[in-house]
Amino acid sequence: MSSPYYFPIDLLGFHRPRPHLREYVSQIPVLKQESRRCIRALANYTPRRQNIKYPRERCAAVLVALFVGRKGDLYVLLSKRASTLRTYAGHTALPGGKADENDRNAEETARREAFEEIGLLTDKSRVPLLCVLEPFLAGGCLIVTPVVVLVLDNTLRPVLNAPEVAQLFSHPLASFLSTDSPFPLDQSAVEFPYHSYEDIPFRKDPSRKIRAHRFLTGREAGGVKPIFGVTANIMIRVASIGYSLEPEFLLKAPNQPGMRERIKYALKGNDRAQARTKL
Template structure:
C-alpha cells in the first residue's frame, strides 16, 4: 500500500490488463473488459506526449482522468464530479479531480493524484490505480497550464469519499461518448436524459469564442444525466477518447483557423495576465467571454 505521492509510479501494459484485485466478491459481479476496452487501454499506455518544456511549478496544474470498466466490461467509463455549490469559483460545474501544483508535489502525476485523494478519496496507491499516460498541457481561461494525467482503476472495490467542501457528487460517463454527436450511441443509453436519446434535445453542442489575437477557439458541451460536461473538461476528454479509440470525433473539433496549442501558449505568454495567472488558486474551466 502506498501512503503518499512520493511512491507513485509507472507500469507495463501487460501488468495493467492482467492483474486483478483480490476482492473476488466484488469482481465476480463485473464482466472482464471487452477487447475494444483492452485495446483502448493499450493505445493510451503506448501514447507518448511531446516533451513538456514549460516552467514547473509556477502556473501549473493537473487533473486526473480516472478510467474504469463498466459492469458489462464493454465500455470504459471516466470518473467525473460536480463542484460544491458553496465554492466561490465555478460552483456546480462538472470537473475532473485536479488543481494547482504544490511545492511538495514531485511531478504533475503526483499533483493529479493528490488532488483526487483530497477531493474524492481516490488513494495514492499506484498498484490499484495504474498510470497510463500524460497528455500535453491545456490552457485554462485564467491562463493556468493544465496537464491531464490518465490512469486506470483496477480495484473495483474502491468507493469515493467526497470532500463536501469541494465536491457535491461523483458520477461516471462512457469515454467513447465524447466522440459522438448524438445521444443515440448505445453506450449512452443510461448516461443521458431520455429527451437526448430521442433527439428532442441535442446531446452535443459547441460555440466558438474569440481568444488571443481575436482568433476563434471552439468549446464543446455534452449532456449527461447530471450537469453538462463543458469547456476545458470536455476538450480534455475528447482528446483522451481520440487516443483511446483511435478515431476522430463525429463533429468538427476545432474552429476554422483555430490556433495550435503551441501558438496559443505563445500568445498567452505575451499577455499581461500571464504573470498574474501564476498565482491563480484554481482552474478556470469556462470558455472566454467573447462568443462569436
C-alpha cells in the same frame, strides 16, 4: 533552491511501456476487446516533446480516472464542483488542481488532488498510470496536464470532500467521440442536443476562434451542468487516442490556433492574478 519551473517539462519520462499491463488487464472480469485496445493504446501513447518552460504557479493537473463498467465498457469519473467555491461553482470537472510546491511532477499533483477531493487512493498497484498527455490551457491562464489512470479495484468507494465536491458520477469514454446521446431515455436528450459547441474569440486575434465543446451528462434535471470547455476537450483527446478514432463532429474552428500557440501567448501575459485561480 528549488527550480522555479514545473518538473515534468519532458513528459516522455512518464511513457515507458508498462510491463505489468497484461497483469492489470487480467484482473478485470469483463472487458470488451475495444476497451482492451483502448487501454493498450493509452498505455503506449508517447506525447509530443515540450520545449516550453512552465512556471510552477501557472501549472495544474487533472486525473482522468478510467474504470471498466459491468458490461466491459470504459467510463471516466467526473465530479460536480461545490456551489460554494469561488470559481467554477457547480461546474462538471475532473478531479484536480494547482501544483503544490512539494509535488515532483504532474502525476503527483493529480493523484494528490483526487485523493483530497474524492478519496481516490494513490496506490499505483490498484490505480496504475496509463499515460500523461500534453498540457491544455484552461481559463486563459492555467496550464493543465491530464494524467490518465485505470481504477482496477472495484471495491473502492468515494469519500467526497464536501467543501469542494458536491457529487461524483461517471460518463462513457466512447461517448466523447459521438453526437448520439448515451442516455436515450433522458428527457434532456430529447429537448437538447447531446453534443454542441461554442466558438470563442482568441484573445491575441479575435478574428480567430477557439472551439469549446459541450456534452450533456444526462443529469441536468438534477442540477448537474454539462461537460464543457477544457474538461470536454481533454476527454475528446483521451477518447481519440484510446479508440484511435476522430470524433464524429468537427473538433476545431476554422483557422483555430494550436494549443502550443495559445500556451505561449498566455505565458507572455503579465496578469499573475489570473494564475492564482483555483482549477
